[in-house]
Amino acid sequence: QKEVEQDPGPLSVPEGAIVSLNCTYSNSAFQYFMWYRQYSRKGPELLMYTYSSGNKEDGRFTAQVDKSSKYISLFIRDSQPSDSATYLCALVTDSWGKLQFGAGTQVVVTP
Amino acid sequence: EAGVAQSPRYKIIEKRQSVAFWCNPISGHATLYWYQQILGQGPKLLIQFQNNGVVDDSQLPKDRFSAERLKGVDSTLKIQPAKLEDSAVYLCASSLVSGANVLTFGAGSRLTVL
Numbered sequence: 105q106k107e108v109e110q111d112p113g114p115l116s117v118p119e120g121a122i123v124s125l126n127c128t129y130s131n132s133a134f135q136y137f138m139w140y141r142q143y144s145r146k147g148p149e150l151l152m153y154t155y156s157s158g159n160k161e162d163g164r165f166t167a168q169v170d171k172s173s174k175y176i177s178l179f180i181r182d183s184q185p186s187d188s189a190t191y192l193c194a195l196v197t198d199s200w201g202k203l204q205f206g207a208g209t210q211v212v213v214t215p
Numbered sequence: 216e217a218g219v220a221q222s223p224r225y226k227i228i229e230k231r232q233s234v235a236f237w238c239n240p241i242s243g244h245a246t247l248y249w250y251q252q253i254l255g256q257g258p259k260l261l262i263q264f265q266n267n268g269v270v271d272d273s274q275l276p277k278d279r280f281s282a283e284r285l286k287g288v289d290s291t292l293k294i295q296p297a298k299l300e301d302s303a304v305y306l307c308a309s310s311l312v313s314g315a316n317v318l319t320f321g322a323g324s325r326l327t328v329l
Contacts (some may be wrong), residue, residue, distance in 0.1 A: 112255065147306050148258065148321030190259050200270050201310065205257030
């Protein structure tokens with residue numbers, strides 16, 4: 105069993121729709137939960153991170169963590185074609201900040 | 216602020232040949248990482264440096280991969296000899312501190328082994 109599971113997609117939605125992405129994890133020692141966005145032929149860039157259960161909002165993006173269920177989510181409201189990318193969840197377990205990435209979900213927002 | 220620089224962007228070699236990738240992190244960033252990203256997968260950590268020292272190289276195939284970070288700044292990742300399964304994007308990232316840190320990634324070096 106992988107430590108971090110993420111559906112690879114692709115997930116295709118019309119412009120303006122809500123995009124819902126999620127990851128499950130098995131190691132309860134994970135302390136920090138991050139979402140990275142990766143455009144084609146680019147490196148990942150950090151979108152959001154949190155360390156506690158609950159919701160965190162940043163503009164059109166909402167990150168949600170449920171530690172009891174070992175489940176994290178990312179919601180994108182009013183999706184735009186520019187949101188078309190691969191979204192990677194990443195979890196941090198140790199004091200050195202080692203990231204454990206999910207496989208990434210490819211999102212396509214069609215005009 | 217300049218980003219993380221990597222070169223070359225693309226490299227095609229035949230199996231059993233050698234290849235080297237170079238990374239220049241963001242100025243002042245003490246921690247440097249090399250990740251391997253195979254098509255359709257998330258990045259996997261190969262090696263993490265804190266200044267000059269290696270913090271984690273547990274997933275580095277040491278029989279063929281080597282990495283160094285000279286003077287705590289630039290870093291080089293070498294593969295010798297390359298195998299078909301080494302075809303991937305090699306991502307360099309840096310961060311100011313370790314822990315709950317924000318990694319800044321370079322654009323990556325795409326390796327194709329024929």
